[in-house]
Amino acid sequence: MFRFRLLVTSYAVSAYGNYLNLIALSLFSYEVTGTAFGIGAVMALRLLAGVVAGPIAGAVGARVGRRGVMIGADAAQATAMAVLAVCGARTPLWVLGCVVVVLGAGNTFFSVALRSAVPVMVGQEGRAHANGLLVTARSLATVLGFASAAPVIAYGGYGTAFAVNAASFVVSGAALLVLRPRTEEESSGESTEPVEPGGFTRAWAGVPALVLGLVALRGTDALASSSHNVALPVVAEIAEASDPALYMSRFWAAWAVGTVLAHQVLKRGGKARGERAFALGTCAMSCSFVLAFTGLPAVALMVAAAAAGFADGWTEIVYTSRLQATGDRERGRLFGLSATAEQAGFALGTVVAAAALESLSPLTVVALFHGVAVCGALALLLASRAGRVDRKTTGLSYTRDEPMCTAPTEEEGTHGTRTGDGRLPGA
Template sequence: MAGSDRRFRSLVAAHAVSTYGNYLNLIALSLFSYEVAGTAFGIGAFMALRLAAGVLAGLAAGVLVRPHNRRTFMICTDLAQAAAMTVLAARAETGVLLLSAVVVVLGSGNTLFNVALRSAVPDMVGQDNRVRANGLLVTARSLATVLGFASAAPVIAVGGYRAAFALNALSFLVSAAALLFLRLSTRDEATAEPSEAAAPSSTRIGTAVLAPPLLGMLLLRGADALGSSSHNVALPVVAELADPGSPAVFMTQFWAAWAVGSLLPHQLVKRWEPWRQALEDERAFAVGTCLMSVSFVLAFTGLPGPALVAVALAAGLADGFTDIAYTSRLQAEPDARRSRLFGLSAVAETSGFAVGTVVSAWALETAPPLHVVAAFHGIALCGALAFLVLAGRHRSGANAPVAESGEKDCI
């Protein structure tokens, strides 16, 4: 187990490198898209294309990502994205068609990689260690996100867009090399079905056969992404209003506090067993969503600096908490079901974020940021409260004593 743990930590470090490249590229590619398209509409069109590719990839993930090929699949998606970014970095001139192709590769590749990685975690570290492993992944992602955003401006200033694209390509190669040489198992050989045809019909996941708690979690995850899109769109507007001279400082302060908060759940999971046990209950995800939504709404109420940092810290803590709880619950399902579940999850998350981005941007043209963020996070909050009620009833029903056959006839 110790050797497996070291290899998984090495894989997480390599994944953090590729995540850093992704968030560096998110800034660089947005600015580059404006340069190629020449209009703000062009930026939105490329973003919509990337999100649409992610949605379609999520729908196909259940068929494409199999327990026996997850490692190979992740390597291939890394190499495909590295090739796309290398072409973009090497071309002296880039047209709309080439940039569109690159955006599709990035959108679909990122979704498919994440589906394969998340569904493979229990097989890499064991079911008993999946909560801690997810905490480690959340920690690495948070650090990589902040570093990627923070370094985008200096990298582009020094080396231009091509340097950012080349760094992103290199980051994908680092991830692919780690997967190739570490050779972590991505399939539970003891429980894996010999073939899809031999699998029981209950493993063929569709929304019609999902258990109510799982279906509720997927829908709530989509509502969570809808709410998150609103504060991502509204934050630059608020930063400009709060500090017209240096809005970047405002945003850096906010996201740095958020990142610190998102690092804490993993530390609590490692050091306090009740936290680890709580995160295995699907209701923990709903509670975390409530706390996160309330925290993000409070962040847009015009709080003074120290209070804003405290609220952003709480939002990050709840964000990390929900991510670990949600991922760990889906990973508790049998191996043959996980890829399909995480594929459906990717569809819910990407669709929610895409719709929320478009609608919240339109709403901000006429409504104050606080009203927009409160409305969108209010949807997530109401969804979380409804989930808690329904999950409680479902649990009570499942624990109710079964009536005798004679009593059933009388009902």
């Protein structure tokens, strides 16, 4: 587990660079294009690259190894950011376009490979604990990246911000090269969860329909989340015109605290029921985000943001752990499909939410978008209940209850130097 924690640390460094770059690249895009439309076009291009990369990420990981995919993604993104740091204000528009395509596709390839490899690194029993560590690392990196963006850009310029991001990718890639985590199964195993004949409908290459329902809800949740990401700066300007950045910092800091607490609760004995836990968590998250936009005082706002963060962290851990319970062959394709659904949902939501804010209040927009997510969650709950009733009528006693807190011991972890199936151990 010690080696996996080192990998998590390198992942946190990379995530910090990404969130620092998210702000820096947006501002830099405006400087290069000169229009607000240009910023949107650059962001759309980045998201589109991620959407396109999703369906093929799993197949590439199966062919060249997940660790190789992660190292390649880090190397490509580090090179792209180094080019941007060197070119600076002289960056041609076509170079900026190429860079954001590399960033969008690289992030998807890395994410799919990492999430698919976690069960191999730490074992199936330790996957939820490992996912919690990754969620915690990303949450802290989000806050630090957003908080440090302004001073880094102010004192060092965009070149420094891009160089820091490039260095963060180098740290991540170097950790994978040195630690050599095992990321491939010894052999193609079947799903770790038993599948009863007639238990539920099979679809998409034999994957249970309820699992595909999880992926669909995840995409809907991403669409809903785009609304509060777009609306929050607007609310910050209205609520605290003198210092909107401070308003947003408080919000995201409280959100990050909530995600960390979710991991701590699950680690200390929480249990999850797969689809139901994810659906209920999605409802709680949506309600909390809507509440945060009702004009609450500062303390109540931070409580609502923390509650949203807790539900966000909970659903992330439950969702990822559930998809990781599938067989090694299906896992990569599922996470590729998930990446496509999430980024497509967020991209579509960003465009629609921005247009809706021209005529509707932030609260109305956030409530409408998250209302769609709640409806999707309720539909998944009904489908899950129907599947449970069907299992009872067939006399099967299978249950989805599983401990979500088990941390792998050093003996259980499989993140050593073995290559598993003989290919380069990859992400």
